[in-house]
Amino acid sequence: MKTPFVTKEKLEEIAKEYPTPFYLYDERGIRENARELKKAFAWNPGFREYFAVKATPTPGILKILNQEGCGCDCSSMAELVMSEKCGVTGENIMFSSNDTPDSEFQKAYNLGALINLDDITLIDDLYRVIGKMPEIISCRYNPGGKFTLGETREGFQVMDNPGDAKYGMTRDQIFQAFRKLSEMGVKRFGLHAFLASNTLSNDYFPELAKILCRLAAELRQETGAEIAFLNLSGGVGIPYLPEQNKNNIYAIGEGVKRVWDEILKPVGLENVKLYTELGRYMLGPYGCLVTRAIHEKHIYKEYIGVDACACNLMRPAMYGAYHHISVMGKENAPCNNIYDVVGGLCENNDKFAIDRALPKIDRGDLLVIHDTGAHGFAMGYNYNGKLKSAELLLKQDGSVELLRRAETLDDYFRTLVW
Numbered sequence: 001m002k003t004p005f006v007t008k009e010k011l012e013e014i015a016k017e018y019p020t021p022f023y024l025y026d027e028r029g030i031r032e033n034a035r036e037l038k039k040a041f042a043w044n045p046g047f048r049e050y051f052a053v054k055a056t057p058t059p060g061i062l063k064i065l066n067q068e069g070c071g072c073d074c075s076s077m078a079e080l081v082m083s084e085k086c087g088v089t090g091e092n093i094m095f096s097s098n099d100t101p102d103s104e105f106q107k108a109y110n111l112g113a114l115i116n117l118d119d120i121t122l123i124d125d126l127y128r129v130i131g132k133m134p135e136i137i138s139c140r141y142n143p144g145g146k147f148t149l150g151e152t153r154e155g156f157q158v159m160d161n162p163g164d165a166k167y168g169m170t171r172d173q174i175f176q177a178f179r180k181l182s183e184m185g186v187k188r189f190g191l192h193a194f195l196a197s198n199t200l201s202n203d204y205f206p207e208l209a210k211i212l213c214r215l216a217a218e219l220r221q222e223t224g225a226e227i228a229f230l231n232l233s234g235g236v237g238i239p240y241l242p243e244q245n246k247n248n249i250y251a252i253g254e255g256v257k258r259v260w261d262e263i264l265k266p267v268g269l270e271n272v273k274l275y276t277e278l279g280r281y282m283l284g285p286y287g288c289l290v291t292r293a294i295h296e297k298h299i300y301k302e303y304i305g306v307d308a309c310a311c312n313l314m315r316p317a318m319y320g321a322y323h324h325i326s327v328m329g330k331e332n333a334p335c336n337n338i339y340d341v342v343g344g345l346c347e348n349n350d351k352f353a354i355d356r357a358l359p360k361i362d363r364g365d366l367l368v369i370h371d372t373g374a375h376g377f378a379m380g381y382n383y384n385g386k387l388k389s390a391e392l393l394l395k396q397d398g399s400v401e402l403l404r405r406a407e408t409l410d411d412y413f414r415t416l417v418w
């Protein structure tokens with residue numbers, strides 16, 4: 001069973017000042033989770049989490065994470081500028097884009113960010129843009145083929161297809177890139193790879209670490225390159241379904257440590273720094289979308305219409321993603337109604353839940369859509385002229401802070417020429 005981090009009474013109180021729909025984030029949960037991550041990887045003295053800004057691009061959130069020691073992983077101009085405005089600059093920024101425009105390389109370089117190159121051809125682009133090479137550069141690796149993990153009787157627990165992914169360099173290209181970059185004056189190197197998304201397995205990071213550690217040792221051996229860091233990137237998942245189990249971040253940390261000891265220690269590379277760029281794991285469970293039931297409709301199926309729509313949360317429409325829903329004040333009521341919970345877009349995929357067993361929902365009920373703290377608000381859009389909601393922070397002292405106001409019609413019309 002999933003329990004919201006906020007009570008119905010508190011939500012009704014908040015809704016008086018900030019009408020639904022809105023996003024609410026849990027400061028306590030965010031901070032506690034960030035501290036546990038740090039503890040789990042404390043065996044690596046250089047450990048650093050670069051929060052994937054794209055997951056929750058909200059200054060109030062970035063500042064909390066920065067206070068907990070996290071940097072920012074950026075992949076666009078807006079994300080770079082937002083980090084800068086939050087006081088996060090220099091090597092506290094990882095710039096990890098793909099198909100990168102010149103202007104973004106220039107901005108990342110001006111900020112002193114660590115630059116992670118997605119492709120070998122970008123070496124010349126970066127050189128052309130900034131006129132020299134930074135002392136430290138990272139390269140993104142794509143091993144190709146299929147990446148599988150945790151074979152079970154039902155099939156593979158985690159399976160992704162790096163061979164079909166647009167990211168990263170092949171093995172040969174990584175060796176070429178390291179040689180070329182060394183000749184161009186780069187002194188220290190990072191290696192990055194992202195092979196699977198939303199993994200509910202304590203083995204994903206250790207398996208990925210094996211791949212990167214082995215590659216790092218070979219690169220060191222064959223090119224003489226100094227390896228400064230390995231970046232395991234994102235991909236650690238969260239349990240969206242109530243019956244799924246949480247990852248154990250301490251087991252993940254221990255698993256990666258074993259790989260470090262086994263592969264890097266014998267070749268004298270155990271001091272290589274370990275970086276992560278988690279997004280979902282850092283924020284997903286600590287944010288929810290709060291919406292109100294405004295209509296019910298009984299045709300061939302039973303529908304509950306809410307005041308949020310896919311523009312506020314795209315994951316169910318886009319990926320068929322499951323997000324648990326709590327009907328506030330009815331937590332213990334029997335779930336003996338089967339509903340589609342829908343928004344108002346003229347798109348039949350605008351459904352937060354399909355055939356979901358829920359307590360009887362009445363007009364005016366508040367619904368909490370769980371685990372939307374990452375890749376939730378961030379993927380919002382304006383189809384049908386729907387406006388983006390406010391984002392609020394439930395602070396540790398119980399007060400509420402506005403992080404982003406709701407969009408207005410004026411905002412929506414601002415870019416139009418009449």
Ligand SMILES: *Cc1c(COP(=O)(O)O)cnc(C)c1O
Nearest residue numbers: 052096233234235277278279280
């Ligand atoms: C999206 C992304 C992340 C974060 O992924 P999560 O699945 O949210 O952990 C990290 N690094 C890069 C380069 C990304 O594109």
